[in-house]
Amino acid sequence: MKKTILLIIVMLLTLSLVGCDNKKEKEKEKKEEVEKVVKEEINEGEIEGYKFKVVDKETDRVKIQMENGDIILIVLSNSKTPITIKNFKKLVSEKYYDGLIFHRVIKDFMIQTGDPTGTGSGGSEENIKGEFQLNGVVNNMSHTRGVVSMARRGGNPETSATLNSASSQFFIVQKESTYLDGNYAAFGKVFAGMDVVDKIAETKTDENDKPIKDQKIKSIRFIEIIED
Numbered sequence: 001m002k003k004t005i006l007l008i009i010v011m012l013l014t015l016s017l018v019g020c021d022n023k024k025e026k027e028k029e030k031k032e033e034v035e036k037v038v039k040e041e042i043n044e045g046e047i048e049g050y051k052f053k054v055v056d057k058e059t060d061r062v063k064i065q066m067e068n069g070d071i072i073l074i075v076l077s078n079s080k081t082p083i084t085i086k087n088f089k090k091l092v093s094e095k096y097y098d099g100l101i102f103h104r105v106i107k108d109f110m111i112q113t114g115d116p117t118g119t120g121s122g123g124s125e126e127n128i129k130g131e132f133q134l135n136g137v138v139n140n141m142s143h144t145r146g147v148v149s150m151a152r153r154g155g156n157p158e159t160s161a162t163l164n165s166a167s168s169q170f171f172i173v174q175k176e177s178t179y180l181d182g183n184y185a186a187f188g189k190v191f192a193g194m195d196v197v198d199k200i201a202e203t204k205t206d207e208n209d210k211p212i213k214d215q216k217i218k219s220i221r222f223i224e225i226i227e228d
Contacts, residue, residue, distance in 0.1 A: 041054070042071065047192045049192075052225055055224050059224055063222075065220075067216040073223070075188055077187075077188055078139065080138060081137075081141075082131075084131050084187045085187055088187065089222075091168055092222060097220040098217065100113055100114065101113065103115050105200060106201075109177060110201075111171060111174065112172075113169070114167075114168040120169075123168045128150075129164050130165070130185055133182035135163040143179075143186055144178070146189050148188040148190065149184045150170050150171075150187065172197050174197055
């Protein structure tokens with residue numbers, strides 16, 4: 001009788017362990033499947049009511065897809081910044097931004113990316129003219145929430161070397177910063193996905209405003225909006 005009871009207990013424990021192993025295996029498979037989907041390029045989708053598709057040709061709208069699958073949609077919308085927009089489109093066409101991180105994040109201010117070194121001191125090979133008032137260009141786009149603008153080197157006094165030092169680094173304004181108006185080339189605006197900007201802005205950073213955990217861009221691609 002005792003042997004029978006002992007045998008039953010052993011069997012129940014075995015079944016319980018097998019059940020746990022199966023559950024863990026299923027959870028692992030589910031996690032791997034989710035990670036696989038996230039790592040894939042999202043070529044069509046919908047965000048905040050905007051249906052989009054990735055296209056090969058240059059357009060005035062781009063999709064920033066983060067490594068975790070989050071998406072930000074941007075429109076390049078300033079007729080006063082043709083040089084800036086042309087340069088940005090060129091870099092997107094070259095897939096320059098793929099794999100880069102938001103290396104400078106300041107909550108209630110902005111998030112910045114575009115440096116292949118991830119340090120804030122790097123950029124693309126070509127510098128462009130700064131299209132803003134301080135550099136003699138009328139640019140009335142204000143640095144309100146969601147505006148996309150070019151980063152550049154600062155200096156005192158400002159010289160041509162600093163005013164025309166923008167290359168690939170750009171930032172997205174999280175909170176209105178109109179004191180930047182006239183000093184930086186605002187050239188576009190987020191029209192969907194500001195919640196993603198806010199989420200990135202909330203991440204913990206070190207003493208250099210660099211996120212402790214990389215906020216990595218998977219890709220930036222041209223898109224078209226699909227009309228119903």
